[in-house]
Amino acid sequence: xSPVEDLKQILAENDKSKIHSFFSSLSPLESARVVAQLPxxxxxxxxxxxxxxxxxxxxxAMPSVERSAIIEEIPKEKASEIIRMMESNESADLLxxxxxxxxxxxxxxxxxxxxxxxxxxxxYAENSAGGLMAKxxxxxxxxxxxSEVLKFLRDHAAMFDQYxxxxxxxxxxxxxxxxxxxxRDLILKNPEIPIEDIMIPNPISVFVSTPADDVxxxxxxxxxxxxxxxxxxxxxxxxxxxxxxxxxxxxxxxETLLKFTGIGGGEELRTMPLFLRVRNxxxxxxxxxxxxxxxxxxxxFFQDTLQxxxxxxxxxxxxxxxxxxxGSQAMAVSIRELTLGRISLKNYRSILGKELMMGxxxxxxLGLEVGLVAFLxxxxxxxxxxxxxxxxxxxxxAVCFGGILPVALKRFKWDPAIxxxxxxxxxxDTCGFFIALSLTQLFxxxxxx
Numbered sequence: 391x392s393p394v395e396d397l398k399q400i401l402a403e404n405d406k407s408k409i410h411s412f413f414s415s416l417s418p419l420e421s422a423r424v425v426a427q428l429p430x431x432x433x434x435x436x437x438x439x440x441x442x443x444x445x446x447x448x449x450x451a452m453p454s455v456e457r458s459a460i461i462e463e464i465p466k467e468k469a470s471e472i473i474r475m476m477e478s479n480e481s482a483d484l485l486x487x488x489x490x491x492x493x494x495x496x497x498x499x500x501x502x503x504x505x506x507x508x509x510x511x512x513x514y515a516e517n518s519a520g521g522l523m524a525k526x527x528x529x530x531x532x533x534x535x536x537s538e539v540l541k542f543l544r545d546h547a548a549m550f551d552q553y554x555x556x557x558x559x560x561x562x563x564x565x566x567x568x569x570x571x572x573x574r575d576l577i578l579k580n581p582e583i584p585i586e587d588i589m590i591p592n593p594i595s596v597f598v599s600t601p602a603d604d605v606x607x608x609x610x611x612x613x614x615x616x617x618x619x620x621x622x623x624x625x626x627x628x629x630x631x632x633x634x635x636x637x638x639x640x641x642x643x644x645e646t647l648l649k650f651t652g653i654g655g656g657e658e659l660r661t662m663p664l665f666l667r668v669r670n671x672x673x674x675x676x677x678x679x680x681x682x683x684x685x686x687x688x689x690x691f692f693q694d695t696l697q698x699x700x701x702x703x704x705x706x707x708x709x710x711x712x713x714x715x716x717g718s719q720a721m722a723v724s725i726r727e728l729t730l731g732r733i734s735l736k737n738y739r740s741i742l743g744k745e746l747m748m749g750x751x752x753x754x755x756l757g758l759e760v761g762l763v764a765f766l767x768x769x770x771x772x773x774x775x776x777x778x779x780x781x782x783x784x785x786x787x788a789v790c791f792g793g794i795l796p797v798a799l800k801r802f803k804w805d806p807a808i809x810x811x812x813x814x815x816x817x818x819d820t821c822g823f824f825i826a827l828s829l830t831q832l833f834x835x836x837x838x839x
Contacts, residue, residue: 400412514598528558558571684816696827710818714819716785725796749790756782757780787817
């Protein structure tokens with residue numbers, strides 16, 4: 391039997407010990423995959439039988455859309471305990487994915503300290519260091535000895551099992567960050583000396599308000615395992631691990647990919663309800679009908695020209711598609727530079743100037759290649775010239791428009807990732823058809839020779 395069928399059978403037996411053994415044999419990711427394939431009622435039954443610790447590990451491994459759906463379904467007392475057991479940054483992300491009413495219910499059920507921590511974390515901007523950080527870290531005062539630190543770590547090993555223990559931090563009396571200790575130094579140095587003597591003083595840290603892109607750049611530059619986060623008073627409030635940064639980059643990449651393909655509403659998985667997935671996909675597909683009618687109207691306007699020189703129809707999709715690809719490349723570069731804060735609408739002349747040169751060169755080469763194919767196919771020089779000029783001109787328009795469009799959309803507070811692609815497609819199709827058919831009409835007498 392498959393793991394899903396095995397789990398269904400265990401649930402039917404209502405045996406907690408078998409459930410524990412089943413999940414002990416699977417990794418968290420494999421467990422999440424199996425649970426996602428269960429019917430909703432079976433999922434609810436499973437979470438009633440799982441211990442809070444097991445449930446927290448399982449929920450952490452799930453994609454955001456699946457775990458928020460699970461938490462919405464199960465009893466609020468159990469849900470609150472699961473969230474409390476999760477790493478603080480993971481629990482904050484999950485709380486933000488829930489409806490506001492459900493979120494408040496669960497926070498109120500937590501203890502005062504956990505509730506205060508949750509409210510603090512969800513208040514930070516998602517794309518900031520505060521939005522990425524976890525509150526779990528290990529810190530000591532400057533006067534502590536190495537032996538005291540090692541004993542404390544051993545005595546509380548079970549508690550620290552859920553921590554990302556890459557470094558131990560050294561704090562001043564007012565909780566200001568003084569230094570950082572590598573675990574290897576704790577092990578290899580004389581246990582009777584103060585940790586102040588072996589710490590790395592004044593380590594690199596980030597403020598809670600530091601943009602996530604700047605945090606990513608620091609990790610790429612220094613290859614840190616973790617980075618301390620401080621507040622405006624320079625008091626240490628959390629850490630960001632390399633794993634946190636990688637998850638953030640992956641999430642951003644997935645969101646950008648979905649937006650480029652016109653899927654609204656965030657992440658989509660095939661385990662989500664059908665009608666929700668349909669609604670998310672239709673949001674831009676419906677708009678695209680209207681946009682494509684613009685392109686179709688150009689063809690309708692030149693239908694007599696098309697009837698006279700039907701061979702040009704073979705090259706219309708090539709002209710629009712090749713130009714669209716070039717425009718998408720320019721658009722992707724602009725979106726990336728916007729993310730890095732390198733450009734704004736003030737730089738439009740520089741953007742257009744550089745893309746103009748790019749379009750002239752790329753358009754010329756592509757036009758020459760496709761125009762040559764057209765000539766060799768029909769042995770018609772005029773066909774090759776029209777195709778080459780059309781592709782050259784449309785590529786020039788596409789890269790210039792693709793380069794400036796995300797910047798303009800950002801200026802008017804539209805999401806460049808989700809709005810750029812359908813607009814660019816419409817422009818390249820419409821302009822490509824218009825240019826090619828206009829040139830065909832202009833040189834129509836030469837096609838009859």
